[in-house]
Amino acid sequence: MSEPLSKKERMKRERVPMPERDAGERARSFAEVNLGFTAEMAKLEAMRCLECARPKCVEGCPVGIHIDEFVGHVAAGDIAAAAAVIQRDNLLPAICGRVCPQENQCEGACVLAKKDRPLAIGHLERYVADYVRNEGFAKVTELPEPSGKRVAIVGSGPAGLACAGDLIQAGHTVTVYEALHEPGGVLVYGIPEFRLPKVIVQTEIAGLEELGVRFEMNAIIGRTYTLEELRKDSDAVFIGVGAGLPRFLDIPGENLIGVYSANEFLTRVNLMKAYLPGNDTPVLDVKGRRVVVFGGGNTAMDAARTAMRLGAFDVRILYRRTEDEMPARREEVRHAREEGINFDFLAAPTEFHGTDGVLTGLAFQRMELGEPDDSGRRRPRPIEGTAGRSDADLAVVAIGNGANPLLLATVPELETTRWGTIAVDEETGRTSLPGVFAGGDIVTGGATVILAMGAGRRAAGSIEDWLVDRTWEMPTIDEPAPAL
């Protein structure tokens, strides 16, 4: 084993770079961009950890992974021990290691971040998870005696999967209902293959199935089954259906052929695999064409990079604020740039133009930043007399999702906030209906995978309390401003 580094040496060393597929090659390929650390790289990187007495990274993690501990095991070369540490707090590390916004969480809190080279915690988490998966380690799971209690989980995205994982390990009977034909929610329809290979999601889900979680596909709650039926058949219900109602810009010409929501564009390509030749699901042909994407989040990056991979000639992201306000992960923005995607900041579309019902271009307006809004970001406002025009053959609207009303409209007695999201007690995930819990984007508005997982796990904990004491006080309903 190599000698530990002196503290000075640790401060001095650069981050071990993540090996990446060449930008030119990957811009036209759906293969994963990040190739993953080797054992050597993981160890070298882990050795940079300062082993803080009060590790800030743990506080920065929404689910409180004992990062200091698992990194120590990686530095010592004991990957199985590292995996066991992560597993205590995070059941889906291969996914989180890839898609968490680490720079705002663990890595943002890392002392080394002050030197602009925080420990690469996300990459290490991914390394540990991939190692365990590839080596075929059995997960540390001894199931307790069956409790005889039944829990129904609505939605198989990050919140539902995390909730299911905890409850099955507590001995309960867990059924997950999914509206689509494949489990995984946004992990399969939204996040593209080049960022999160589907095989990883499938492996995690297979692991839950092995533990006994039952998945029922094509089950739309509110239609196929009512929420009331689930409540009757189960001791508790968790609603983690995601936000799932794409916002549009509400500008003229938005219904022209060639204007997609990011959800539709990404679902056609990811879930329905429209990028594979010989597949039955179509997606509008962008080969050699101009694509404009609106938005500044990960979904906008995903849509732009997907368009590039489908052979677009020019891909431009139009965002009404500046790069600093973009909610996307920094790594995704960098990757997008390297792949040849152009950014046009402080610009907002005002109208789509078309010929014979087909999109040909758009008009936009230049913006400037004004006073901060509810989200703390400076509000963009139009600069008069600065209209511009741009050609476009495909436009993708990636400005977020509202709360999907399909389920909620069938349960008027379930309290919602003025944003249409489900009102819950934030600590427990309890809703206004006894035995019904909720978490993830349907509560917070569009947020992140890890926050949804955290909410799923918190709800699992309070479902356990409920299964024991069966008391339901009307929770204090918080009304946080929805994430943008």
Place this chain on the structure above:
Amino acid sequence: MYRIVSSSFIAPEVKRFVIDAPQVARHWQAGQFVILRVDDDGERIPLTVAAADPDSGQITLFVQGIGKTTKQLNTKQAGEQLADVAGPLGKPSEIEEYGTAVVVGGGVGTAIAYPVVAALAKAGNDVIAIVGGRSRAYVLLEDEISATGAETIVCTDDGSYGRGGFVTDALADVIAGRRGNVGREINTGRQVNIVFAAGPVPMMKAVAEVTRTAGIHTIASLNPIMVDGTGMCGGCRVDVGGRTYFACVDGPEFDAHLVDFDLLARRNQSYVEFEAARLESFNKQCKVEGSS
């Protein structure tokens, strides 16, 4: 997997399927649809459910082979399995006691109209069904619709059966109370309180024009392209009265006088080239398999 209980062609390229889908059958109401995938590489297509029996757990679909997916589906026989049947989706038809209701079904749209006729009749309405097809072979479900007790007027474009001409001509005559022109003895001269239309977009548009002048509330069952069918993608957006709605969750039925049918027709053409290519390769494949 969802087993096909029975399947048979009832008109050229139109097949009737009975499918085991107990979860769909339990809550289905007239006007609702399913999203179906033939196999694991298949696309998701919306199909209106014509009938459902909660006791047997079976649903009935009528499928017109137009593109690759529907033609492939129509090669399936009893005993074979379908990858996915999700539903029931969409809002049910608003069935009330309106008084006199006219339901217009054109081509395979008759299969969408049929459950509406049955539900309206059951709710105590005086129902007149106008059923149209290109020629006699394309007239669907005449017996089933008559069996609901609805007065049924059959129209064929070429006059090979029933009344010659379009369904809209028959509708105009019913509204105007022009006795004798409707092809059979019918109790005309009544005030029509509501009209439902299901069929090709030009037909629904024409129906809306006929009833607009007569000032009769008219509902059209829209058939845009869909992916998930749950409001998640917005691909099925339609313009109704200048506002955008998602047909999968806000519809599929809307006030026909407010629907922008031209937009719907155009958006339904989004993938014509792709669809033509897929169909060609499917037909080639069928020939190769057929000759081997």
